[in-house]
Amino acid sequence: MRRLLITTAGRSDYGIYHSILNRIEAEPELDYSLLVTGQHLSTAGGETVREIERDGRPIAARIPLPETMSNCAAVADAMAAALAGTGALLARGAFDIAVVLGDRFEMFATTAACVPFNIPIAHIHGGEVSFGAVDDSLRHAMTKMAHLHFVATDDYARRVRQMGEEDWRIMVSGAPALDTIMNANLPDRAALSSKFGISLDEPPLLVTFHPVTRQFGEAGHQTRALLAALEAVDHPVVLTAPNADVESDVIRMLMTDFVRRRPGRSWLVESFGALNYLAMLRESRAMVGNSSSGLIETPGFQLPTVNIGDRQKGRTRAANVIDCAADKNAIEAAIYKAIGPVFRASLASMANPYGDGHAADRIVSRLRDIPIDHRLIAKSFVDL
Template sequence: MKKKICVVINNRANYARCKSLLVELKKDKRFELSIIAGASTLLDKYGLAKKVIENDGFKIKKFIYSIVEGEVPITMAKSTGLGIMELSTSFIEIKPDYVVVIADRFENISVAIAASYMNIKLVHIQGGEITGSIDESVRHAITKFAHIHFPATNNAKKIIKQLGEKKENIHVVGCPSLDLIKKNNLNVNQKFFDLRPSLNGILKFKKGYILVVFHPVTTEFKTIEKQIKELIKVIDILIKKNFQIIWLWPNVDAGSDIVSKQIRIYNMRQKKNIFLYKNFTPEDYIKILKNSKLIMGNSSSGIREASYLGVHAINIGSRQNNREKGKNVHDVSCDANKILKVFNKKIKLRSCPKSKLYGQGNAAKQIIRILFKKKINIKKEFKRI
């Protein structure tokens, strides 16, 4: 009898983190895969990731519209509640044996709550990590709902055990997004960018470029405008020095509208050498990251994928505080002068150390093997240390 697995994808990062798993589940006849696409994956302003999913050959079983517009703290809370209501209806129709939830974020706490109250076994990928935002609280909360855990690192496993989870239910597999790196040719050329024009032009590949990904930090909502303006000061100086900038649109967290508004204002004033994108396919993003001079901002891809690839990362602000980092990462506060000082050092370095801190690039196959063999009790018990 097939095991019914439902994977909920609520944002573009979720898809990148689980695509390799979806590929394995789809072709494995021991499993019946259902995909739910929700939240910002359905919104054009965030790149309409559902189209990327469908173009990759996956059939989406259900669409969950749960994002309350406004991108402020109260709309995040309301979106979480709406997500619980809509997901519970979908789960009762699909009747999965397992629901897979990825990492953290407010959209995904809805998945954990809905599945748990409906007595559906919850599989959590990338739990146990420490960061400097509300996402950490959500991540640990999902851990307490989950029945089986697939963290990326040994340190994350230790933290999950500290939260009272049984060691036999914790399996270190690495980050599934690294599977895509291992399987794909990462070389690009001018034709690659010709076929992928930005919102305001085509990048000249031979000139090189800096990749910028900066998201709002929800717990610092009152200072987000100041932070993005500091970063724009840096970008303005780099553009005037003839650096090309690929800037990826922020996520849907509270403060997103503030960040995107400042990006639009700057783009209207300075159109040269800046290339804005709403979204990439997971493979395209990896290629763009790999071929960049460095990545700047506060995305976890500067910590995970960039470390594995050997790409320098300037990690700005508190969003990734205390996350395990490779030697490619340089932390800096959100101050234009300090960022520029770090940039001027990093841009001169020709090589960057690689790290397998977040895995070997074989996470999906390990997850499949364990899920098929594992017998899970729906009743959880707290394990004292």
Template sequence: MRKICVVLTARASYSRVKTVLTAIHAHPSLLLQIVVTGSALIDRFGNILPQLEAENLPVSAIIPNLLDVENDTASAKTTGLAVVELATFFVNHRPDVVVTVADRFETIATAIAAVNMNIPLAHIQGGEITGNIDDRIRNSISQLADLHFTATESARARLIHMGLSPNKVYHTGCPSIDLVYQHKSLDFNLYETYGGVGSKPDLNAPYLMVLQHPVTTEAAHSKWQIDNTLRAMAALNMPVLWFWPNADSGTAGTARGIRAFREQYPGLPFHFFKNMESAHFMQLLRKCACFVGNSSVGIRECSALGVPAVNIGSRQNGRERGPNVTDCIPETEIIISAVRRQLAHGPFAPVTLYGKGNAGEQIARQLATIPFILKKHLLTT
């Protein structure tokens, strides 16, 4: 039986690979090991432990390592601590392959520890393009990894162009899209289940969902950027469900902007949440009139749902997108105009750019059967 270790470093990592975890756990030839670390353990950034417990998924280790995200050394030191602790886990539990997810700064620690211990490394969501430091992290992990599971055909082609062996790069689709097909109808009491802060707008009326993270290469502008988005949402005078940002450089500025706005405008139909279980988030997303912000949710999940999305700023520059996305700079009047255009258009036809709903099963099947051969060199032409 192959031991598959998946390292989860943030709430986004978990939602991206939830169906991979369940498929590995259910596979008769695979033994799942889950390591939880980074911001995935912090309540204000979306502690995923309760969700893992609810899904009966096994947690093999908990590694607290996240330092103050506003310190200039935080990401580097957080990564260093993770390398040390992951190396200890790997030597004690001897996984046959280690899986790392996407492109956040914490994920490269998994790659460094595994590669230096001669453990085969699988990377999910390599080959994509975005607009900040994530590109450098993602591409570095891709060069270190032995196996690759890409979300799009273009991402696969890009990795092969980078010199990676075609027979080690698999186009499976994005596992987060699996959730779109799984969670079509759920009933729950939103405000009783998740609490949060703010008024409780009636969601029978058209509503907006907002998730805006700081841009790591523009951290000094994070408060100005969120202030402009907040003003734009207020001007639209619609119910808004707002979600807390990731643990990144610039998060403090984003958080200050949100808190000050809440105090200044308590009467607006806005409700703010720290985190939400993916099935419930997907239900809300399916019914919302427009998704606003700079999360890849607007590009991945919304494209599969046909939900209009307004992508603000540079964070997703270069990422493949469907016709449901319109881009704008982070200035209030321009955001207002972009949202109004999307509302006037209404729902788009869903597209399968990021998958057809079976990525988790495909990845588990490959992990159970393909040879784990450590990469020795890049292809040459």
């Protein structure tokens, strides 16, 4: 039986893995364990490892990291701790393939730890660009360490080839999150309202906003602009807590104060969990923020999305995305356009550029069947 080690560092990647883990569990030739780290084990982040435990997923190791909310040095310390902890796990456990996803600093560190062990690395969601975040550099570095690439679109496959990767290593799988949207039994409106104590009598704006890590010092200004626009629109608002990047504490503080001033009209949820978050997209009138989920998952619900600022600059967009500057007036105008009936009606026949809902089948079949040999491990560089 082939053993996979799958790294999960937070609520967002765990949600994306959902369909892949289910597919692996149905495959008799594969076994897996999770390396759990990052925000999953953070008290401030809601200790989302509990969702993994409730799902009954096997955990190979838990690697706690220093809190990193407003401290660049703490991010470097966290990367060091993730790398060392992963190395200790690999030294005592035999794994055939390591599976990583995306571009987070925690994920980069666990990927780097696999290199001296010559463990083949499978990377999901490579080839993408997000100029506003330092994660952009980490993602491309992970591509060069990885041996298999599961990308979401043809354009992203082209970028991976441009980085010198051999064509046979690259598969256009689509985005795994779409599998869950199309196939999972999502919680209904009443269950969401009851579980999180939010009113869904009127479809809210769902806000997911994170620090723009290449614009250090701007988190406060940008968040104030966002919240001022939300106040001007005067619509019910459900905010999700920011991730663990530097300056996330500033965003969290401002969001908390915003919700306090708008009782019964605004709510801050630390972590919805994978399926509940998708259900919230279904129930919302529009999504507002700068999260990749606004580009990848929202098209599956034909949900209007206001994408603020530069954090996702460079990523493929569907017709439901309205880009705007991180400015109060620009955000307000974009929200009014998004919630207008004309724009929503224009999305009725839109296609999602990120896939067809069968990514997990493609990924797991490849992980099962690829020969683990010298050809896989000894990478060549393709000069264009």
